[in-house]
Amino acid sequence: MRSIWTFSLLLLIFLSCQNNNKSSVINNTEEEPELPDTTKDVVAFFPVTDFIKGEIEKIKLSGKNPIKYFKNKENKEDSIWIKVQELESEFKEFYTPIIDSANDSKYYVEKKFVDNSINAITLTYDPLGDLPINKPWKHWDIYINPENNTITRIYLVKLLSDSCIRQLTWTPEKSCKALTIQNSNNKSSFVKDEVIIKW
Numbered sequence: 600m601r602s603i604w605t606f607s608l609l610l611l612i613f614l615s616c617q618n619n620n621k622s623s624v625i626n627n628t629e630e631e632p633e634l635p636d637t638t639k640d641v642v643a644f645f646p647v648t649d650f651i652k653g654e655i656e657k658i659k660l661s662g663k664n665p666i667k668y669f670k671n672k673e674n675k676e677d678s679i680w681i682k683v684q685e686l687e688s689e690f691k692e693f694y695t696p697i698i699d700s701a702n703d704s705k706y707y708v709e710k711k712f713v714d715n716s717i718n719a720i721t722l723t724y725d726p727l728g729d730l731p732i733n734k735p736w737k738h739w740d741i742y743i744n745p746e747n748n749t750i751t752r753i754y755l756v757k758l759l760s761d762s763c764i765r766q767l768t769w770t771p772e773k774s775c776k777a778l779t780i781q782n783s784n785n786k787s788s789f790v791k792d793e794v795i796i797k798w
Contacts, residue, residue, distance in 0.1 A: 644709060645722055645741045647698040647753060654771055655690055658798050659683055665798035681796065689796065693755070693767055693775065698736060706734055713745070720745050737764065763791070773797065 658665060664680045667689065671677040681689050707724045714721050722741040726734075739755040753769040762782040769775045779791040 644698065644700040644703060644707070644724065646700075647739065647741070647755070648694045649699075650750065651690065651694045651753070651769060654769070655686055657772070658686060661798075663798045665689075665796050668795040668797070670792065690775070692757070692765065692777065693769060696733060696735070698739070703734070706730055707736075714742075717742070718745065719743060719751060735759070 664682065665686070666678055667681050668676065668678045706727060708727050710723045710725075712721055712723075713719075720743040722743070724736075724739045726737065730737075735758045737756045737758050739753065741750060742752040742754075743749070744751050750771050752771075753767075755767040755769075757765040757767065759765050759779070764780050766778040766780060767775070768777075774795060774797040776796075777794045779793075780788050781791040782788045
């Protein structure tokens, strides 16, 4: 009789332990695994591309025809009116390739500082290291008026080749300028061409 009672007690203890293990396994599987918060890793860059595209839409809605200043084949100052249907192609180099946080935050670092000499808050962007071939942007700056939080200027540097860069400046609601800087044997540089568009 005692052996049956002892066996029953041991069996009860064994089953009790098994149930505790099962419940802990069930509890572990029912809980959602804690995933790392990757949103903290993505820096929210100023939306350069969207801003410039918005500016182009404003030009279209204004009914203005911007005027383009350049040097012709004879190296003389010349100008032409830009038609509305030509705006996208004329300004394409300012927003191609796209600059956005999702694709660029792992390639570039953003720095913010107040520049009292020009009364502006400056956002500056530089590469974190070597860039893939589809990322020609070498640098860009956003200048913000601290009094009314409006963008006063955007400056971009695009790599065209190992010896040639394109400097692009966008002044909202006024004008833009594009310069091609050519390096000669990595010793000196010169302006290969310059285009200014005003509206």
